[in-house]
Amino acid sequence: MTSVIPNSRIVTYAKIQNLLRHIDRQRQAAAAAAEPGAPEPFDNAGLTCVSSDGPLTVLCEANSEVCYFHGGLIFLTSNEDFNRFANGPNPAEYGRPSPSRRDRKLSVMEVEFVLGIASVLDPLAYWVILGSDLVLFVDRYKKKLKKWTVEILSLLLTQRLLKKHAGDFYRKVSALLTEGAWSKLSEAVPTNDAFIARFAGHLLGTYGSMEAMEKALDARWHTSLNILHSLAFLVNMSPKDGLTADKLQGRADMLWGSFKKLGVHLTKNEVEAFFREIELQPHEIKKAIEILGKAFESKNPYQNSVIYPEADSR
Numbered sequence: 377m378t379s380v381i382p383n384s385r386i387v388t389y390a391k392i393q394n395l396l397r398h399i400d401r402q403r404q405a406a407a408a409a410a411e412p413g414a415p416e417p418f419d420n421a422g423l424t425c426v427s428s429d430g431p432l433t434v435l436c437e438a439n440s441e442v443c444y445f446h447g448g449l450i451f452l453t454s455n456e457d458f459n460r461f462a463n464g465p466n467p468a469e470y471g472r473p474s475p476s477r478r479d480r481k482l483s484v485m486e487v488e489f490v491l492g493i494a495s496v497l498d499p500l501a502y503w504v505i506l507g508s509d510l511v512l513f514v515d516r517y518k519k520k521l522k523k524w525t526v527e528i529l530s531l532l533l534t535q536r537l538l539k540k541h542a543g544d545f546y547r548k549v550s551a552l553l554t555e556g557a558w559s560k561l562s563e564a565v566p567t568n569d570a571f572i573a574r575f576a577g578h579l580l581g582t583y584g585s586m587e588a589m590e591k592a593l594d595a596r597w598h599t600s601l602n603i604l605h606s607l608a609f610l611v612n613m614s615p616k617d618g619l620t621a622d623k624l625q626g627r628a629d630m631l632w633g634s635f636k637k638l639g640v641h642l643t644k645n646e647v648e649a650f651f652r653e654i655e656l657q658p659h660e661i662k663k664a665i666e667i668l669g670k671a672f673e674s675k676n677p678y679q680n681s682v683i684y685p686e687a688d689s690r
Contacts, residue, residue: 422482448503485573492577530671606634
């Protein structure tokens with residue numbers, strides 16, 4: 377497919393990955409220089425023009441180029457060619473900004489979501505998901521995107537709390553938390569809305585459908601919560617209680633049995649080491665349980681049966 381703008385080229389997922397890396401470096405440089413009012417790659421996101429071949433929507437601008445969506449595909453063209461298209465004297469040939477849609481702005485989150493999808497799929501594959509009208513696609517997924525960003529953020533924060541405060545334990549269970557589409561990428565995602573939205577798009581593109589993505593998020597939540605509740609008896613232990621040899625053995629057996637069900641084999645020495653490590657950070661386990669419980673509240677099987685003390689603000 378060709379675009380109505382001359383010299384445009386269809387963007388592959390590899391090119392979008394390079395574009396996103398460039399945008400991230402551009403943002404970092406602007407933040408380091410503390411430049412107020414510096415141009416943002418998504419300042420014109422959502423600007424929509426009409427032509428005889430349908431609407432064209434700007435996604436972002438970077439490196440003297442405009443990235444835009446048209447007819448189900450994503451293109452790159454030079455700023456000069458795009459401005460000639462948008463402001464040219466012959467609307468029949470080049471099109472004009474649409475009076476009815478020119479004020480429609482996609483948020484940074486929405487654009488990052490779209491680019492996240494396209495960053496893992498070939499053009500014809502992301503066309504199946506995005507369709508031919510980007511505004512309609514974004515409107516259809518708006519509520520889901522808000523829900524997914526909350527859920528993904530809670531899973532990432534839980535993963536990082538365990539890694540930071542229970543490192544030995546995290547390394548043992550990390551295969552359960554970083555497999556598949558998450559892999560090492562999940563550990564590199566900054567915890568702000570725009571990057572989380574991009575990661576949500578990455579996951580949707582990888583899983584291929586909304587249903588498959590929600591199923592994968594639910595499975596990850598269930599695994600994470602099972603891991604945390606396997607440790608929960610340590611969280612509520614009082615220092616005054618003390619642990620007799622029998623109590624220690626009983627709790628070791630509970631921990632061993634819980635993780636055996638998850639496919640993780642623990643040795644006696646590992647169980648004792650985890651006890652010592654986690655007893656030093658009970659607050660962090662509480663916090664992780666609260667984060668997951670609130671994000672997936674409607675699905676939390678523990679919310680009415682087990683109550684954990686509120687974590688303080690440390």
